[in-house]
Amino acid sequence: MEKTESEANPEEVNLVLESKKKVKFDDILVDLGDFGKYQKKAYFLLFLPTIFSAMQKQSWVFLGAKAPHRCKLPEEFPNSTYENADINLTSMIPWNKFEGSLSSCSMYDDKGETVSCTDGWIFDKTTFGSSAVMDWELVCEKKGMRATAQAVFMAGVLIGSYFFGWLSDKLGRKVSFFISVVVQAIFGFVSGLVSDYWAFVILRCIVGATTSGVFLVAYVLAMEMVGPKYRVIAGTLCQYYYTFGYLVMAMVAYFLNDNWQLLQIVLTLPCVLFLSYWWVVPESVRWQISEGKYEDAKDQIYKVAKENGVELNTEKVDLMITTTVNEKEKELTAKKASVLDLFRHRRICFRTLNLCFNWMVNSGTYYGLALSASNLGGNPYYNYLISAAVEIPAYAFNLLVLNHPRVGRRLALSGCMLFAGLVLTVTIFIPKDQTMLLVTLSMLGKLAITSSYGTVYIFSAELYPTVVRNVGMGASSMSARVGGILCPYINMLSDFWTPLPLIIYGALAFTGGILALFLPETLGRRLPETIQDGENFGLKDDSVQEVSLNENGTPDV
Numbered sequence: 204m205e206k207t208e209s210e211a212n213p214e215e216v217n218l219v220l221e222s223k224k225k226v227k228f229d230d231i232l233v234d235l236g237d238f239g240k241y242q243k244k245a246y247f248l249l250f251l252p253t254i255f256s257a258m259q260k261q262s263w264v265f266l267g268a269k270a271p272h273r274c275k276l277p278e279e280f281p282n283s284t285y286e287n288a289d290i291n292l293t294s295m296i297p298w299n300k301f302e303g304s305l306s307s308c309s310m311y312d313d314k315g316e317t318v319s320c321t322d323g324w325i326f327d328k329t330t331f332g333s334s335a336v337m338d339w340e341l342v343c344e345k346k347g348m349r350a351t352a353q354a355v356f357m358a359g360v361l362i363g364s365y366f367f368g369w370l371s372d373k374l375g376r377k378v379s380f381f382i383s384v385v386v387q388a389i390f391g392f393v394s395g396l397v398s399d400y401w402a403f404v405i406l407r408c409i410v411g412a413t414t415s416g417v418f419l420v421a422y423v424l425a426m427e428m429v430g431p432k433y434r435v436i437a438g439t440l441c442q443y444y445y446t447f448g449y450l451v452m453a454m455v456a457y458f459l460n461d462n463w464q465l466l467q468i469v470l471t472l473p474c475v476l477f478l479s480y481w482w483v484v485p486e487s488v489r490w491q492i493s494e495g496k497y498e499d500a501k502d503q504i505y506k507v508a509k510e511n512g513v514e515l516n517t518e519k520v521d522l523m524i525t526t527t528v529n530e531k532e533k534e535l536t537a538k539k540a541s542v543l544d545l546f547r548h549r550r551i552c553f554r555t556l557n558l559c560f561n562w563m564v565n566s567g568t569y570y571g572l573a574l575s576a577s578n579l580g581g582n583p584y585y586n587y588l589i590s591a592a593v594e595i596p597a598y599a600f601n602l603l604v605l606n607h608p609r610v611g612r613r614l615a616l617s618g619c620m621l622f623a624g625l626v627l628t629v630t631i632f633i634p635k636d637q638t639m640l641l642v643t644l645s646m647l648g649k650l651a652i653t654s655s656y657g658t659v660y661i662f663s664a665e666l667y668p669t670v671v672r673n674v675g676m677g678a679s680s681m682s683a684r685v686g687g688i689l690c691p692y693i694n695m696l697s698d699f700w701t702p703l704p705l706i707i708y709g710a711l712a713f714t715g716g717i718l719a720l721f722l723p724e725t726l727g728r729r730l731p732e733t734i735q736d737g738e739n740f741g742l743k744d745d746s747v748q749e750v751s752l753n754e755n756g757t758p759d760v
Contacts, residue, residue: 237430359411383416567686624713
């Protein structure tokens with residue numbers, strides 16, 4: 204006799220009902236444990252290489268450190284000191300009344316006329332014993348080359364974000380990760396050996412590209428196995444690896460003060476250790492499914508389940524793979540979005556321009572403040588350590604406010620940018636001799652912009668409709684890289700007036716903060732999927748309704 208539904212085993216009924224609905228990868232992650240033993244180990248190991256990528260990103264602060272300099276006089280030896288007591292320097296070199304020091308780029312000739320330096324420069328090595336700027340004399344007429352070295356590095360970061368994104372789709376996340384680590388180790392090491400400026404710049408550009416590869420793939424591999432409950436927290440905490448890298452780099456730079464090339468090599472050598480990751484790092488489950496490697500994907504999922512001490516419903520795993528494959532097929536048959544789709548519709552166009560501007564300002568100000576720490580006066584090593592340390596409370600602040608119903612994404616982004624703009628523009632009123640006050644305001648600006656930089660990423664991903672989300676995030680990321688490329692040139696303006704770069708960053712941040720207020724809040728709202736959803740999003744009569752929040756502060760959809 205056939206069982207009725209009421210007589211059937213409850214587990215069988217549940218299985219039948221479960222088979223009738225789609226099973227998402229996130230559903231499997233919940234069964235595995237949102238952040239179990241396996242995920243914690245993978246998270247810890249995968250982000251370790253990003254520590255050294257972070258060092259490469261900001262190492263130019265010390266590799267290309269500026270130092271007080273003056274013209275080398277004809278009768279001096281190359282190893283003469285900056286304050287040569289054997290010569291009456293003020294009779295042979297003009298006095299800069301504004302800076303209160305000897306002129307950096309001029310001297311008197313035999314006729315007593317002011318001329319440019321003809322025999323090189325003498326550098327003050329009290330603080331920095333060695334740097335690329337000193338070795339290649341990237342000062343005065345060649346000072347733009349100092350900014351160019353960092354700008355080309357950031358251009359490499361831009362290239363790498365697209366190249367390694369494409370490579371990881373073609374060859375897999377694991378292969379892409381391994382290639383980026385190997386290339387970073389080789390080119391980072393060689394860049395510490397070359398004696399030619401342009402060879403160094405090109406090698407550093409390639410190293411810059413690999414920093415994108417390392418972080419991009421590590422982020423994807425680590426975060427794809429973290430369940431929805433811990434995703435926001437895990438996505439924020441991984442930034443602390445970068446912060447730790449900055450702190451360690453400052454200490455290493457201090458002890459290798461006398462040899463900038465050795466510093467570059469030492470910052471690179473630990474990458475060799477990560478070659479062992481070929482036998483440690485798993486391939487992406489999502490990538491395996493997209494490439495039709497279903498058995499490999501299932502084996503990886505069951506391996507995670509075993510390590511986490513849980514048992515999975517095998518039919519549910521099969522359903523998840525079927526769902527993922529079906530969605531992939533729909534994506535292939537659907538019309539692919541282009542960058543132009545972001546600008547064809549009025550509201551989406553304005554929001555895209557708004558977000559791109561904010562990405563550019565956040566990136567430019569963030570890296571600009573970090574790289575200019577040695578330009579503010581006082582001890583540059585302490586300045587940089589403080590600049591890195593303020594990121595700790597900045598990310599903690601994000602964890603507290605981003606999911607708070609009274610704050611949310613929009614007010615967090617706007618508030619932090621307005622605060623950064625205020626404290627940085629106030630530096631226009633700071634007297635020249637108040638170095639500590641200037642440094643304090645700069646660090647407060649760095650704290651606020653670090654927080655807003657972390658916010659704009661989450662906010663943007665939620666504002667772009669699903670159909671153009673990848674394209675929109677790509678355009679935003681490119682805008683951020685443009686900010687990173689421009690900031691070294693803005694920092695050059697400190698040669699004319701120390702607070703000038705801070706004032707520019709402050710004005711831009713304040714403008715971005717005001718513009719952010721014109722964006723709609725996304726916290727607790729069902730995210731837009733179609734172009735029409737995106738156009739209506741934020742309007743009183745939009746069809747994208749508010750939803751309840753789960754315990755993690757994200758929408759239950």
